[in-house]
Amino acid sequence: MAIPWFRVFPPEPQRQHPFGFDDNAGPRNIPAQTTSPYAYFSLIFNMTLIREIVRQTNTPDGHFKPLLDFVNRMFKKYYVPQREVSVDETLVGTRGRTAMLQYIPTKSHKFGVKFWVLAESCSGYVVDMCCYLGKVFQPSPVGENQGTRVVLDLLHRSNLLEKGYHVVCDSFFCCVDLAKRLLEQGTYLTGTLRSNRKMPVLIKDAPVGPGETVYMRQGNVLTAAYKNQRNGKKAVRLLSTLATADRRHGMPDIVKSYNKNMGGVDEADMLMSFYSNNRKSVRVWKKMVIHIISRVLLNSYVLYHNSTTERPVKSRLRFCQEVVEGLANDHIAARRTGIPRPREEVHRQPILLEKLPGRKERDCSVCSDRQHSVRRRCKTRCTRCKAGVHKLCVARHVCTIIEDTDKLRKTSYVFQVMF
Incomplete structure (x- = not known):
């Protein structure tokens, strides 16, 4: 039975509280009063914390x-x-x-x-x-x-x-x-x-x-x-x-x-071996990532097989093919509509070099740095941005070409009309 509520009028007599309080409050287990501030900081942020951070992250x-x-x-x-x-x-x-x-x-x-x-x-x-x-x-x-x-x-x-x-x-x-x-x-x-x-x-x-x-x-x-x-x-x-x-x-x-x-x-494991995605890699973690993605692909097929209403049900090979096609849809749609890809994707396009006319030379945009007194000349340049680039530096070259906005808009309109 619940305890009823009673109205109370002041002054109310003193009541015995059932819970006592240990008044031993304040600092405890601290060093001597003459220690440096660094010692107080090290009480909490100490090597035990560093070891725990390393243990949980350096695995x-x-x-x-x-x-x-x-x-x-x-x-x-x-x-x-x-x-x-x-x-x-x-x-x-x-x-x-x-x-x-x-x-x-x-x-x-x-x-x-x-x-x-x-x-x-x-x-x-x-x-x-x-x-x-x-x-x-x-x-x-x-x-x-x-x-x-x-x-x-x-x-x-x-x-x-x-x-x-x-x-x-x-x-x-x-x-x-x-x-x-x-x-x-x-x-x-x-x-x-x-x-x-x-x-x-x-x-x-x-x-x-x-x-x-x-x-x-x-x-x-x-x-x-x-x-x-x-x-x-x-x-x-x-x-x-x-x-x-x-x-x-x-x-x-x-x-x-x-x-x-x-x-x-x-x-x-047997189903995964039929369409294996294993690739040689020096990095072990890359192989583990590929294995995890393969597990995701197999589990997604089980979900599809148990819930789809399609008849006949797609085979696992056809399912994998459609997953790949779905991942590539954005890229294919961008090419068909003429929408320009982001600059970072333009950078990945093959870079062609051309020889500078005559005996002219330019600073290499990759390995030359005049601010740090490093000057390296080259006789070739990028065909897009016209920046000097060594043949050995092509893989690290970032093309800084910036196309005209009006030109991109016109090109996009032409592609939309054609397709």
Whole structure:
């Protein structure tokens, strides 16, 4: 019941206030009173702050991290994944000099930069991805499996916890501790287990023959050991908090669930390999940017495929072609209407040189600077602005030609009439 309001007339008697105040206010933990002003400034702006700024800005992914963070936000803004999602790693092949370089002998590239990827199992739509910077910049938490931390971070960033999602991952990520922690946050898990992970002894040393399965359960956590009937040399150990100890059509349900839903990231990598945008580059960050843009192109096709009403649905090749045509529309429209391009685009046009008449010479507009007593003469000039330019300085020359405004207006009118 709410406390009623009472009207009060002065003078009101003193009241006992329930909260006391610690009157120990003012400066604390400061140096002696005779210290210099610089010491007071260094209390706040000290080397700890400088180290933190360097740590957050001087990272190997500093060139492409803003782009990666932006596309991750867009991935989650325009698509809500189905219940089954998979977590896996992908390797962007490169041998460039970078602290992010990883060696994975089981991958086709073997050397490259590793990304942790959370993708929808049925379509391969990438919900979130993050770059692994290496042990120096991202050390594993003490007493915690690295795969556990990766899965929890990806799900937390994607806002998929407490919603009943079913996560499928391989033996690098899966463990009993991760399964229990996800259950506490309303999320299911299915995956394979490595032999060195914690599990019941009966599952670890399961005496199973070809086609046989052994189950053990602890609350909602189900573990199993299964050996394939055809080529089962070793028993496969699995864990699930969603599947049951059932067998249909000759294969356990837990194995079927894993095989069906594990390939989301691999499917996305396969689709990207069909129309690869990989280019050789000395700069590692440029290759990462190209990879991120390729992910954007693939995700945009999944959005188109699931929402379009066109019949028949365009193929992925035709979709990529139309995206390129759409990016070039502004440039093509400018050429057809006769609208002059900006000066910076005019600068990129091929620059032609002509020889000065006779034995005349001019200062090179690129490498000559009389204000700093640097005078370098040349015998060639730009055909547009007539400025002196060496043959070796053409690539750095900025043409300063300024066309007449009336002439541009007349040219634009003529092109509009013609087209």
